Amino acid sequence: MIKIALLGYGTIGSGVAEVLDINHDSIAKKAGEEIAVKYILDLRDFPGDKNENKIVHDYEIIVNDPEISVVVEAMGGVEPAYTFVKRALLAGKHVATSNKALVAKHGPKLLQIARERQINFLFEASVGGGIPIIRPLISCLTADVVEEITGILNGTTNYMMTKMSEEGSEFADVLKDAQQKGYAEADPTADVEGHDACRKIAILTSLVAGSQVDFEDIHCEGITKISAADIKYAKAMGKNIKLLASSRMVDGGYSAIVAPFLLDDAHPLYNVHDVFNAVFVHGNVLGDAMFYGSGAGKLPTASAVVADIVDIVKHIDKNIVIFWDEKKLTLKDYKDVAYKFFVRAAADKDAIEAAFGTVSYVEVPEIAGETAFVTEPMSGKVYEEAAAKVSGMINMIRVD
């Protein structure tokens, strides 16, 4: 019998308790041991809840109980999560977490402590919710040098882009709809400005590169500038607009970006709609692969956390090696990566071609007073020089 403690009894923490309950027998069989929740740390009480007698308010009870071999952190945020997780590891307790902020900021330090003690720090649920992506990267794609990893990593914005595409509506309207449905928060900044996706691609890039990528170093554009007119042009080109978080190998290093992209229907991420997430990987020998599923939600995320717990129980005396040095990786300049650029400008074709050279024009009958076009592939630097020469620029979206 493995006894565990949950830190936090919110959506994910209670989901973990629920999954351990629903699939109790099959989980025990796969782990080789029964798994029981002994404590749940939360500031609140939960009178009437089936786990109400497991609630504790003092972390010392958990960290000092030698019966607890696994701590599940589902509090979110960097502190006090970091202090609690670090103390658990130092006390020889394995940790599973769903906390992307914690992992993005302190992942390598916590992995190092786990490695030194031959225990485990796992975080499958921190990226892509229920989609298995961290473990496949660590244990399945080991024969490859990953040359690109690109994800739709935020369900809220993907829902919004899907709605805008289906209904032709404006950003402000779909945001209101997403807030009403509970998909977007009252302050939607972290989602719509791409900050959430940015932390996730920082984690994935760190794992791919084996060194710390600070999310603050990643160029990040959200979806707030995407309008119904952009969607109309996308449709005219047979493309979808998706908020991508992407890292590519450039000159032996990695360049990372979070931004809206135009994808055509041959791209594996083209058809990832609503709140679903997906991660596309290109390996130098594997070629293209994609992992798709529920990127958020109580039970899918808890499913990933519980899979970590099972893996911990199967490796109770062995550290699962995860390469992620504390040494900071300096990213290559995202402006050195070449894309085609879709551009809308209140300018005439002569001015556009003088600045951008050969372009392909896109026309939408009901939009007048502007010229829309797609450039040839060029680096971000070359694009910016060209764009500076054209007055009346309206919007730009990269084409993948």
Next chain:
Amino acid sequence: MIKIALLGYGTIGSGVAEVLDINHDSIAKKAGEEIAVKYILDLRDFPGDKNENKIVHDYEIIVNDPEISVVVEAMGGVEPAYTFVKRALLAGKHVATSNKALVAKHGPKLLQIARERQINFLFEASVGGGIPIIRPLISCLTADVVEEITGILNGTTNYMMTKMSEEGSEFADVLKDAQQKGYAEADPTADVEGHDACRKIAILTSLVAGSQVDFEDIHCEGITKISAADIKYAKAMGKNIKLLASSRMVDGGYSAIVAPFLLDDAHPLYNVHDVFNAVFVHGNVLGDAMFYGSGAGKLPTASAVVADIVDIVKHIDKNIVIFWDEKKLTLKDYKDVAYKFFVRAAADKDAIEAAFGTVSYVEVPEIAGETAFVTEPMSGKVYEEAAAKVSGMINMIRVD
């Protein structure tokens, strides 16, 4: 330094040597040890090949060399692969294989020997080529009861269905094209009759159920009856026809089938084209997930084999537990599963409705002399009773 032997220097065996060479340093880092090929067993010699001095013709050299800790089986077929693999395991050598016929037939026996000796028998490449699916099933979806696993598991037939859909051509023509491109063999039976996909879904179902599923027990229909007319109807309905290999949980057991299915564009497998493979999984807590990638090909398949080798090196003293008993699982009758059925019959609407009840008709202007329709969901048994009442049945395709 880990020394390995390759059994077979054909497409996959030589691919394994190539991947170990191309990504030598990154693989050594991830495995924690350098990996070197010491022997390659093949009947042929390879004069001028960079590995020509590693070729041996006698298996005894390999099985009796204590320096060899990992044997990679890439010969294909059940014998002599089974004898060689079994002897390697009995001699305490780990084994990785890409051989679906071997795994489908003798998987549980070989896993048992590996378990008893605390070594490993891994077979990621036996299903879905380079797509990580076996390891995710074993180590990522452990929190879930898998209620459905459905794959596009044969690249040849998926290429053919894609071509038929794109070009409106007939089965015989695309088969010829696939043979010319080297995607289909001179005798295409194993692909087009679904036998290849059948072995793969037998392996996946065995892993999901934890017991031996014999592929001979799985109802298997190929794509040979699919015509250009069927594709026209599919397009009229906004659907694609795909050869699916699928297992579903029914009454606490599993029912399995290989057959062409009509998928609409909301299905994650709808957009899997050409030689790509994908596996869709529905877990009771995870919900929907999908794994997509190159289902065949030298380097993608070798990538999966090498990932197994790396996992073996990381678990050199520890058996990775894979639940798959020799005890045979009796499958539920596939005719008990309910689908909608798309039907073409040279019959009038009165006769059709008398037999099938309410149906939705599908019309394609250029096809005359027949009636096409989609039934309400019904079990295969109910469908067969209804179909027996209608004379002039032309074709039936299930709708997923």
